[in-house]
Amino acid sequence: MLESHGHTVHEFTESDAALRFLEATPDVRVVISSLEVRPLSGLELCWSARILAEERRPLHIIMMSSANCVHTLAEALDSGADDFIEKPPKAEELHARLRAAERMTRLQEELIRLAETDALTGLLNRRAFRERAEAAALRAQSGTALSCILVDIDLFKRINDNHGHDVGDTAIRAVGALLGETGIVGRLGGEEFGIVLPERDLASALHYAEGLRVRARTLRIACGDDTCGLTCSFGVSTWSGPDSVHALLKRADVALYAAKAGGRNRVVAEAMNSGTAQAV
Template sequence: MWAGRLGNMLICRRHADEQHEISGRATKDMHIVIVDTSRVVLKVVAGMLEPQGHNVDVFTDSQAALDFVTYTPTVRVLITSLEVRPLSGLELCWSARLIAETNRPLYVITMSSARNSRNLAEALDSGADDFIEKPPGAEELHARMRAADRLTTMQSELIRLAETDPLTGLLNRRAFLQRVRDAADRVGNHGDMSAILVDIDHFKRINDEYGHDVGDAAIQSVCKTIAEEGIVGRLGGEEFGIVLPHRPVTDAEALASRLRRLVEALRIRGARTPIRLTCSFGVSQWSDGDTIEAMIKRADIALYEAKTTGRNRVMSAAADLVLARAG
């Protein structure tokens, strides 16, 4: 009996030692931004983080830091003092939280040399995830980074699950449209952008004749073929969308024609013989003063024309005219 208890104690002790060793390890590399008016504080905090393998950028100007975080999606942690300018620490926290709400993992930590309940409450109410005294101790800072790593990793996974079509791994419809809207903002009214809608021909017949597992395999094969460039998403069932930011409609027409030939050459494993399939394509372009919905609607009309005039072809919407494109 004593031998059994001793064995259990040794196992528990070894497990505790392993857990302690794991908790003491540095987190995987993270991109961290630190903001403080004091270059000494920046140097001290960065000096604690960089030896752990983290990529650290420091700023004394809070507006410059916000601009950097906004346009650098790899940043996962923002550490800011409350006493910064021209944006206050609370304003920076609030702005950073708005960035994080656009489906992006970001952990915000505020620092202050005057730790009190009011400062803590204001920081948390302004969007901070954590609060630390300035200057922080190394052990406490590393523990905060482990917490940031855990939370941002979980956020990344939740975002991936929310944005991804589970069958194909492509963007789902909602995420696809949001990415296209973001791209349209960057392109502007006078920039180039084009869209392609893709639909598998006679897909219901494939499901009915060969089963839904073969239908799923067909969808996956088409997705692997078309997911070459641009913003690609599954819009529903057997329909997919491709948007090419900064690319004219002629590029989209050429890409659609090449994809049509690639899909036509696909062979899906069947019970007895390989199964062939084709896709129809509708193409449209971005116009001045356009909306995403209007651009995609024109591609949808062109796709409908491709379907009703024989399938396995590319149709392009130019103004009010839909033109057939030779494969």
């Protein structure tokens, strides 16, 4: 019934296998399950899927049962189900409920996007950037490389004072577009940005930051009938276990401060095992 209407269907006879697939496949948007499944019961599967999705993943759960009673319906809804239908499902009803599920997941996706996105640049906002960085740090704890770059537009107040806030906003958008090509990228506030680069060591991150610095220097921002340029400063740090995202960002911030104090328009790396930074 589903495939004939263009849906992609993944079938499972064991509920624990279905849950593992759901965990590994974040683009799944709808789960349809009978309550009478094993080894996890339908209610356990429903509850586990809802915890997995939390508030960061659109997911619509439809439970089915041949036992159509108020108690069964209440149990399913209390376990995290969004909808409930009798088994076996009727084609017309099932497709109508899937259309409703599509409307709901689209709305969820938009709400998540609004909650995570910086409105000016389209990059991650500060909270979402930190959450993605924390997730990347969990992988780094197993020994994979992880580096961080903090970026600040040089003399940004002068841009606003000389050309107006509209031009300042244009400059922020231009830099955001330049930075948002690789890694986990967010606007941390004002004219400051953060980049987390999974699987990149310090040398690789420095090389990448230097390329960004050169490209930023060539940007031209429309200022009325003319254009103006800008430069950016970069502070780079790398994961050093045992470590934390807070410490990683702090070391990059120290390096960024050194880049600003050292003349701007430069890339500065953290000095390993010290609180200082070194220019490169």
